[in-house]
Amino acid sequence: MSKKAVIIGAGIAGLATALRLRQAGWSPLVVERAPVRRTGGYTVTFSGIGYDAAERMGILGELADQHLTPDRMNYLKPSGERRFTVPGPTVRAMLGRRALNLMRGDIEDVLYRAVAADVEIRFGTTLTAVQQDRSAATVQLSDGTSVRADLVVGADGLHSATRADTFGPERDFRLDLDHMVGVFTLDRLPAGVTPGATETLTEAGRTLAIIATGDRRPTAFFGYRTSDAAAELAAGPQLALPAAYDRMGWAAPEVLEQLAGTDEVYFDSISQIVLPSWRRGRVALIGDAAWCVTLFAGFGASLAVAGADALGTALERHGADVDAALAEWETGLRPYAEQKQRLGRQVRGLYAPADRTRLFLRDLPLRLAALPPVGRLLQRRLQLTE
Ligand SMILES: Cc1cc2nc3c(=O)[nH]c(=O)nc-3n(C[C@H](O)[C@H](O)[C@H](O)COP(=O)(O)OP(=O)(O)OC[C@H]3O[C@@H](n4cnc5c(N)ncnc54)[C@H](O)[C@@H]3O)c2cc1C
Incomplete structure (x- = not known):
């Protein structure tokens, strides 16, 4: 048996x-x-x-x-204008041969x-x-x-x-890493977001990304710093996310509007x-x-x-x-x-850098990623190659 x-x-x-x-x-x-x-x-x-x-x-x-x-990864300014773009072929090269x-x-x-x-x-x-x-x-x-x-x-x-x-x-x-994550599927692509791309706006302590790849429904990703994960969890995504993304420009207001209409949100502390x-x-x-x-x-x-x-x-x-x-x-x-x-x-600090200097330092290798030696360095740093 x-x-x-x-x-x-x-x-x-x-x-x-x-x-x-x-x-x-x-x-x-x-x-x-x-x-x-x-x-x-x-x-x-x-x-x-x-x-x-x-x-x-x-x-x-x-x-x-x-x-x-993604066809490209666009990193944005708070106004929604592009700061820089990592082209699709570079994204694919960084991924390596035996990776999906x-x-x-x-x-x-x-x-x-x-x-x-x-x-x-x-x-x-x-x-x-x-x-x-x-x-x-x-x-x-x-x-x-x-x-x-x-x-x-x-x-x-x-x-x-x-x-x-x-x-x-x-x-x-549980070891809390002082960040929260929220993810949900959008009903429609917010105005100004490029189909086929991943677009990211990072401001001090918070990131909003919209992933609109292939024929899948677009996904909104929130990652932000917190010193009190328990309080964020107790508030729940419908209160915590609008508070954490208050006065963020670009697509944030439209994304938060769609959030209010869904109860299927993945929302948790980032903890090991x-x-x-x-x-x-x-x-x-x-x-x-x-x-x-x-x-x-x-x-x-x-x-x-x-x-x-x-x-x-x-x-x-x-x-x-x-x-x-x-x-x-x-x-x-x-x-x-x-x-x-x-x-x-x-x-952990890379996802929502605390200030503009750290944001600049985070983005530097990405801006240069199209250059082959830097792409290889990124692969090693993110352990994508073993
Ligand atoms: C935003 C985000 C991005 C990520 N990016 C990556 C990435 O780039 N690459 C990568 O490899 N991983 C990534 N991960 C992590 C990855 O999704 C998970 O680590 C992985 O899927 C392993 O999940 P799991 O099955 O152990 O747990 P889960 O996916 O949490 O599944 C647990 C299951 O158990 C069920 N369950 C819970 N409690 C009970 C219970 N009491 N009784 C019965 N059932 C129960 C749940 O409903 C669920 O179905 C990411 C995670 C997040 C949040």
Whole structure:
């Protein structure tokens, strides 16, 4: 009989784990709190060990079909005039050969299609408790059922309930990087925004970007500094974002108007999760629940898929010895996650520089990016090439 895994969360980490465990001969059950599949998201760079893992898992072709690059990246003045432009070919060259530019929702779609036929996904359900003994774990679910499993994988993101249940309260492991992020899909392109481009306006402490790439609906991205993430979260996006973007020019008023008409906003603090160990007995954490590197590092989706592939490989190698498999998995993956967390902490100031001098310094390499030596330097600085 195949081994049973309960995976909490149907994001990129959870679905990739379901796919890889299925490939390893396991029988996964996925439990997702949202009542239906979450869609939408922003553009992410998918590269390095994530790209290699996707190739091994047989989904690289489908991911590559979703690849998008902007025709150009325009950096703007507060008036909306262009300060400078990074042309599309330069953006593509910076990305490197084994890397894709993907909408987060498209990665989830590809993974969902790969598992939908033979993995049960229970929507509108969460875990309420996990107990474990030496031979198995028992997961109590909010639908009143309990499931006995050889392995429980918490893939339930930054605010993981699995982590809270088995490892301890979030405040013990969360490192706030003093920024907030908000993302939502726009109904229409605001006036003056170029179709096909990514346009960014950065002022002291705040950035608004509009991503209008390919045939996808445009996405608005807010990233701003805060000294009190808890207060921003308590206010929620409908109050916090208009306050933080008060008196920003360009497309900001129109974007905020569209914000008022939607309740599907991704809004969170930018925080890392730093855990001394990602496993306790038969419970393992994966993706943002375990090692959230943040969008500053720009590698969360890649690490989630790489982590799922490595987990499947370790379980295949160790057969019934789940403990040995988890130990090997964590030892192999941890250096990558820690490297990206260090990068995330180093570059955090780049997204919303505190003043004009820092903004100028941030933009200098981008302005020069069209020159090949500078492009190569950027690739190394952002760790896009390994
Ligand atoms: C603005 C932004 C830009 C980014 N840019 C990049 C980039 O350029 N490159 C990159 O690689 N990564 C990027 N990332 C990060 C990337 O999207 C994530 O790190 C990655 O998708 C891993 O997510 P995950 O599956 O671990 O968690 P999530 O995507 O948070 O998924 C968790 C899932 O668990 C569900 N869930 C939550 N709680 C429960 C519960 N109690 N019970 C059941 N289900 C639950 C949620 O509904 C969700 O479906 C970016 C992130 C942001 C916010």
